[in-house]
Amino acid sequence: MGIQYLHNPFHSVLSMCITITRQTLAIIYLQALSFIYTDVIPLVYLDTFAVGGGVPVEDQPDVSAVLSAYKQQGDPALYEEYYSGLKHFIECALDCHRAELSQLFYPLFVHMYLELVYNQHENEAKSFFEKFHGDQECYYQDDLRVLSSLTKKEHMKGNETMLDFRTSKFVLRISRDSYQLLKRHLQEKQNNQIWNIVQEHLYIDIFDGMPRSKQQIDAMVGSLAGEAKREANKAKVFFGLLKEPEIEVPLDDEDEEGENEEGKPKKKKPKRESMGSKSKKQDPNAPPQTRIPLPELKDSDKLDKIMNMKEATKRVRLGPECLPSICFYTFLNAYQGLTAVDVTDDSSMIVGGFADSTVRVWSVTPKKLRSVKSAADLSLIDKESDDVLERIMDEKTASELKILYGHSGPVYGTSFSPDRNYLLSCSEDGTVRLWSLQTFTCLVGYKGHNYPVWDTQFSPYGYYFVSGGHDRVARLWATDHYQPLRIFAGHLADVTCTRFHPNSNYIATGSADRTVRLWDVLNGNCVRIFTGHKGPIHSLAFSPNGRFLATGATDGRVLLWDIGHGLMVGELKGHTDTVYALRFSRDGEILASGSMDNTVRLWDAVKVFEDLETDDFTTATGHINLPENSQDLLLGTYMTKSTPVIHLHFTRRNLLLASGAYSPQ
Amino acid sequence: MEQSKMASPKSAPKDAQVMAQILKDMGITEYEPRVINQMLEFAYRYVTTILEDAKIYSSHAKKSSVDADDVRLAIQCRTDQSFTSPPPRDFLLDIARQKNQTPLPLIKPYSGPRLPPDRYCLTAPNYRLKSLQKKVSSSAGRITVPRLSVGAVSSRPSTPTLGTPSAQTVAVSTKVGTPVSLTGQRFTVQIPSSQTTVKSATPTTPTVQNVLINPSLIGSKNILITTNMISQNAASEANPLKRKHEDDDDYDNL
Numbered sequence: 003m004g005i006q007y008l009h010n011p012f013h014s015v016l017s018m019c020i021t022i023t024r025q026t027l028a029i030i031y032l033q034a035l036s037f038i039y040t041d042v043i044p045l046v047y048l049d050t051f052a053v054g055g056g057v058p059v060e061d062q063p064d065v066s067a068v069l070s071a072y073k074q075q076g077d078p079a080l081y082e083e084y085y086s087g088l089k090h091f092i093e094c095a096l097d098c099h100r101a102e103l104s105q106l107f108y109p110l111f112v113h114m115y116l117e118l119v120y121n122q123h124e125n126e127a128k129s130f131f132e133k134f135h136g137d138q139e140c141y142y143q144d145d146l147r148v149l150s151s152l153t154k155k156e157h158m159k160g161n162e163t164m165l166d167f168r169t170s171k172f173v174l175r176i177s178r179d180s181y182q183l184l185k186r187h188l189q190e191k192q193n194n195q196i197w198n199i200v201q202e203h204l205y206i207d208i209f210d211g212m213p214r215s216k217q218q219i220d221a222m223v224g225s226l227a228g229e230a231k232r233e234a235n236k237a238k239v240f241f242g243l244l245k246e247p248e249i250e251v252p253l254d255d256e257d258e259e260g261e262n263e264e265g266k267p268k269k270k271k272p273k274r275e276s277m278g279s280k281s282k283k284q285d286p287n288a289p290p291q292t293r294i295p296l297p298e299l300k301d302s303d304k305l306d307k308i309m310n311m312k313e314a315t316k317r318v319r320l321g322p323e324c325l326p327s328i329c330f331y332t333f334l335n336a337y338q339g340l341t342a343v344d345v346t347d348d349s350s351m352i353v354g355g356f357a358d359s360t361v362r363v364w365s366v367t368p369k370k371l372r373s374v375k376s377a378a379d380l381s382l383i384d385k386e387s388d389d390v391l392e393r394i395m396d397e398k399t400a401s402e403l404k405i406l407y408g409h410s411g412p413v414y415g416t417s418f419s420p421d422r423n424y425l426l427s428c429s430e431d432g433t434v435r436l437w438s439l440q441t442f443t444c445l446v447g448y449k450g451h452n453y454p455v456w457d458t459q460f461s462p463y464g465y466y467f468v469s470g471g472h473d474r475v476a477r478l479w480a481t482d483h484y485q486p487l488r489i490f491a492g493h494l495a496d497v498t499c500t501r502f503h504p505n506s507n508y509i510a511t512g513s514a515d516r517t518v519r520l521w522d523v524l525n526g527n528c529v530r531i532f533t534g535h536k537g538p539i540h541s542l543a544f545s546p547n548g549r550f551l552a553t554g555a556t557d558g559r560v561l562l563w564d565i566g567h568g569l570m571v572g573e574l575k576g577h578t579d580t581v582y583a584l585r586f587s588r589d590g591e592i593l594a595s596g597s598m599d600n601t602v603r604l605w606d607a608v609k610v611f612e613d614l615e616t617d618d619f620t621t622a623t624g625h626i627n628l629p630e631n632s633q634d635l636l637l638g639t640y641m642t643k644s645t646p647v648i649h650l651h652f653t654r655r656n657l658l659l660a661s662g663a664y665s666p667q
Numbered sequence: 668m669e670q671s672k673m674a675s676p677k678s679a680p681k682d683a684q685v686m687a688q689i690l691k692d693m694g695i696t697e698y699e700p701r702v703i704n705q706m707l708e709f710a711y712r713y714v715t716t717i718l719e720d721a722k723i724y725s726s727h728a729k730k731s732s733v734d735a736d737d738v739r740l741a742i743q744c745r746t747d748q749s750f751t752s753p754p755p756r757d758f759l760l761d762i763a764r765q766k767n768q769t770p771l772p773l774i775k776p777y778s779g780p781r782l783p784p785d786r787y788c789l790t791a792p793n794y795r796l797k798s799l800q801k802k803v804s805s806s807a808g809r810i811t812v813p814r815l816s817v818g819a820v821s822s823r824p825s826t827p828t829l830g831t832p833s834a835q836t837v838a839v840s841t842k843v844g845t846p847v848s849l850t851g852q853r854f855t856v857q858i859p860s861s862q863t864t865v866k867s868a869t870p871t872t873p874t875v876q877n878v879l880i881n882p883s884l885i886g887s888k889n890i891l892i893t894t895n896m897i898s899q900n901a902a903s904e905a906n907p908l909k910r911k912h913e914d915d916d917d918y919d920n921l
Contacts, residue, residue, distance in 0.1 A: 147694050160746070166756045298776045408789075423780075436782075445780075446788050453753055465774065465781060473753035475763065480772070484787035487771060491756070491763035526767030 235568030242288025355413030470497030512539025554581025596647025
């Protein structure tokens with residue numbers, strides 16, 4: 003659970019172990035640090051950690067305040083009896099209630115175990131763990147493994163995720179009937195201890211209605227903090243898109259469609275713009291244009307948009323009958339060092355972030371990468387000529403590949419700016435670097451996370467970017483501020499994936515605590531919490547219309563969420579390994595997913611979203627019965643030879659570009 | 668990766684077997700064989716460091732032998748120093764609340780490349796040129812272009828040298844009268860705070876120019892020119908920099 007990162011002196015060990023799946027890679031270091039098997043080092047650690055009658059270790063004030071949440075609750079030797087009693091009661095309960103009440107097992111088990119450990123009843127803790135850890139659900143196995151090595155109070159101190167787990171209340175959603183049943187049982191005198199524990203560490207969100215089935219519950223649970231309270235998902239979210247600005251398109255090409263400036267008579271016959279809404283009414287779900295300050299549109303941006311529109315007319319309409327062609331960019335000889343990939347919006351450049359801390363930029367069009375000439379040469383050129391912008395580029399050093407050096411650790415995330423002038427890269431060294439793609443040099447290093455930064459992304463309008471890292475927060479930056487503008491804190495474990503909403507007003511973060519949160523850029527509030535994944539989330543994708551979010555995690559499932567209502571609307575099963583890449587096609591008809599199991603799968607997004615039943619009950623309680631229709635939605639599975647897919651990109655004409663590093667086994 | 672290439676589990680030393688067992692208990696089944704070596708190395712190094720520290724503390728307290736308290740203290744000090752953990756949650760929530768209260772700053776239009784103040788950027792040259800003893804006939808336009816930050820190796824070829832291939836580093840001075848501007852419309856001249864302004868450049872002052880151009884702007888050609896003017900006293904600087912003659916040549920040959 004979570005990724006424990008330990009600083010120097012073993013960066014090299016960390017980089018070596020990148021071959022291990024990321025989620026487990028540094029758990030072993032936690033153990034190596036705080037828990038050495040007694041065979042290896044007999045005397046030192048046994049004596050050191052023997053607490054019995056030793057000198058009490060000074061706790062830092064905040065840690066002790068947190069840990070003091072675990073006051074002694076009854077006789078430690080009886081914990082096993084309390085738990086067994088509860089287990090017996092739940093197993094004897096009615097079928098309809100049993101599934102819901104079984105949710106109690108895991109949080110109670112963990113809290114009781116941690117309480118025993120904190121109060122230094124090591125033997126009781128060990129036997130308690132031995133007896134009951136096998137009863138827990140299979141998807142909690144990773145957590146239990148980490149828990150099994152936490153046997154002493156000192157072990158708890160360094161583990162931030164554990165501390166967060168203890169101080170936050172585990173949320174359970176139980177129907178009123180089941181809750182009444184439970185309450186009646188626990189308020190009997192002999193069960194007082196458990197009742198105290200329940201009240202202290204669990205938050206029971208009661209809803210009126212039918213108790214949920216095991217299948218429904220299994221779909222939604224799995225995160226480190228239980229499920230999400232209904233109130234957490236009630237805030238209004240402006241998921242609509244911002245209005246496209248009006249651009250005057252020179253109508254010099256035949257068959258060209260362009261957006262007209264309203265009210266102005268044109269010389270040629272005005273052509274209707276087919277994409278983008280022409281209505282003057284504000285979309286009620288769209289944020290006001292000025293909700294967050296956005297950079298103004300420069301002339302080059304306008305030209306870019308015109309190019310975009312031209313390409314959009316030649317776009318292939320995808321659907322179940324018309325699947326996209328897939329072009330795969332394989333990185334050879336990467337020796338398992340490829341850690342991040344990004345492609346520009348117009349698909350002209352690819353960047354790869356590597357474990358050797360380099361960032362390499364390739365041009366995938368015949369046009370080579372050129373950097374600006376040196377100042378000496380620049381003063382020689384004729385500044386008044388028409389093609390001055392070509393003249394300032396240095397032809398002598400044009401090449402297909404440019405390597406950028408600067409980071410001092412593996413580069414875990416890369417992102418092009420929408421105007422293709424800048425490149426961001428984030429790394430294990432805790433910095434996010436801004437590179438210029440005109441001079442191919444580093445401009446700024448943004449320091450804020452002091453721990454590995456796992457992902458970064460530019461806003462769709464440029465200027466802002468978001469980064470998320472091991473310190474469990476995501477930060478919003480602007481390129482001209484050396485400190486973050488917003489800090490999104492709330493996750494219990496590392497933030498592994500960060501994405502902007504198409505309207506740049508919201509940021510989605512996926513974390514190793516198995517939740518996905520949606521944050522408001524304006525005030526930093528968490529407006530949505532989505533639970534349901536059983537492993538750390540590694541990919542996020544917003545649909546082009548801004549209404550839906552797709553998430554992929556190490557459990558191989560792709561979950562689809564309705565942002566407006568805050569509900570899970572789809573579950574796509576099929577992948578057998580971590581889903582590292584997700585992308586919607588340009589018009590949102592197809593969802594492509596790429597995974598460590600060396601496949602790219604295409605799913606029918608239109609079909610998933612069209613059968614949505616959102617009646618009042620569903621909206622009120624958040625319970626949806628998801629049909630098992632993954633097979634119907636799967637449009638195609640495309641296998642690579644031995645190349646995990648880590649990035650997907652739809653070109654403007656709906657050609658799918660996939661990339662990964664060839665890793666022969 | 669095949670484990671048969673390394674010592675088979677039966678004949679591996681006991682410590683290596685323990686490490687393999689740790690990995691197995693943590694559920695890690697796929698790992699390169701050298702991971703065990705690295706883990707062992709870490710374990711030995713860590714324990715040695717702790718014990719050495721404990722010995723120091725124990726001798727400081729004038730004890731005859733190292734006891735558990737010394738070791739405990741050594742561990743605690745090392746933990747605070749090397750194995751820091753991220754801030755606790757309430758602290759993060761607190762600073763997040765503070766940070767999120769300030770409204771988002773408005774974006775100034777037409778401000779060229781939006782970068783933080785120069786102090787926080789990596790765009791300043793990280794070296795200085797020393798001036799020549801003898802006056803150099805400056806070839807107009809031939810100015811050195813500094814490499815940018817230490818880590819960023821520009822893929823440009825060797826920049827125009829300073830006009831003379833002599834071993835002495837030559838600082839070419841070029842007076843920058845008016846900043847280069849294409850349309851003459853908009854330009855930004857940024858000068859590091861400690862230096863003189865552009866206008867007061869003297870012919871003997873070596874200048875170094877850094878030009879960043881945003882060519883994708885059409886219509887309004889913005890050029891960012893960072894001028895670093897270094898006024899040097901040849902006498903005072905020559906001595907400490909004399910020994911760097913040979914090194915400076917290396918820049919040109921990169």
